Amino acid sequence: MEFNPTLNLEINGVKFTYRLFDALETISQTWSQREAAKSLGISHAVLNRRIHDAEHKLGFKLVYTTGSGSGLTRQAISILDKYHQYQKRLQEETIPVICGGPISSGLLDVLSYHYGLKTVIISTDDLNALKMAEKGLVDVLLLDDPVHAFMHDLDFTPIARDHLVLVSGAQEQPETVQELAGKEFIEIPHSAQRLAWNTLDRLRIDYEIVEVSHSPQNALKRVKSNDDLFTFLNSSFISGIVSGSNLLAEDTMHIINMIIWNSNPQMEDFLEFIIGRGQKIIEQLGFERIE
Template identity: 65%
Template sequence: MKFHPRLNLSLNGETFSYRLFDALLEINSTWSQRAAAKRLGISHAVLNRRIRDAEEKMGFKLVETTGAGSGLTLQGIMILKKYQRYLKRLKERETLFICGGPISTGLMDVLSRHYGLEVVIYTTDDLSALKMAEMDLVDILLFDDPVHAFMHDLDFVPIARDDLVLVSHSNEQMESIEDLHGRLFVEVIHSAQRLAWNTLDHLHVDYKIVDWCSSPQNALKLIRNNEDFLTFLNRSFMSALSSSFTISDILAEDSSHIISMVIPTKKPELEDFSDFIQGKGQKLIPKLGFGRID
């Protein structure tokens, strides 16, 4: 079954039907109001009245007569392009769109493929993903840090457990909190590292964040280039790497957290997918470096 979405747009408090924009599209294509009317299956008089009514409400011309026939004014072209951008976005939304942090989207990529769900996945940080969801651009919203769902009173579904490990590029083994005094850290913004910083603050550890980045990959690059730098990263992320980094569980218990998802709009296929994640899909979770929620 094929769907053909259509849009009405509002401008200065006036709503204009998709029929107006279809007319502008045909005029722009044919350079003739009569030919455009014929393609649309309406009379030239109806088309002309449709254009004139819209021009009167908008306060400027949409169509002009040129030596080549009838064409769109600059304002008409601008409005048509805006309509086409919105229409393109609407058509793209026919494919399910998932957005979230790097940890949760990596997990969801595997789960959706095993389930057989066709999706587009966009990886960003939790707060940017939340902004996209508020713009109604997201079918599944994912959080690396569940605090964002709590703060915005969202009905979230837990999909996996994770914790943080201390990561360095030196051979030094750190076994106690005291070893972290005076240390320099790299922060991954809007991530579950919040749990590590809160714990260190609570324990009055004298540490300093000296650099910031938006992804765990970039955090690893920074500490690889400076052996004095440390960071906290998800255990699931580090479990997929075979590298020379030194890892410590020093704050693992204090940084245990849930990877979660929010489904803003209820759709039958997404409800079934959610049931899969919380049921049979949990068998995949340990293989991906996470802890099961059951």
């Protein structure tokens, strides 16, 4: 579906709907009031009344007529130019801004492409995405870690499932959780890694976080270049790139959340696509479906 907002303008204290500007636009293209009326699907009388009513309220002519047809006066051209400026700004503002963690924002980038939705996507961590949403800077908020949705009592929609995979540059991967004792890890703050650390703490595994990375890409580069470093990354992220261990797959299973911050029919339709036909795409990207 395609949704296009219309624009009304106030000129010299008088409000005019988009119908006047559509009329002026069509007259400028056809150079004929009769052809313009036909193109707009209205009668010539209705078009004339629309133009004359606007001229009366404004106090100056908008359309002139000659033997060869009709055209716009300089005032009308100036008004139409201003209308186009505001219309362009409105169209730019209707491009939804989507902000979220690196995993969920990457997912929405692909989904919006398949849906045919032009978007601005900002990839950051969950906490910064929340701050941007609270400031009214985003239309859609995405969360890699579901705990933030619960902590802030947000009305979220699950769109995919994922789990964490143990990744390292070592040739031999640990086969049991107990073998992680004494290992050194890279942490990605404000991510779903929280689930892995909580599990290791619960099992009283003596591990050590020695580095912090703010992106899964950098964390992956570091562990691949150092056999002594380990990290936990989303299964969807490493799918088809590297292999890892599913030691904590069950303990780290979590949902990817979507919150429509500024609701409109376009976003609601997009969400229906995601939880419907989009689930096949989600599965192809290495996530698990939301049943």
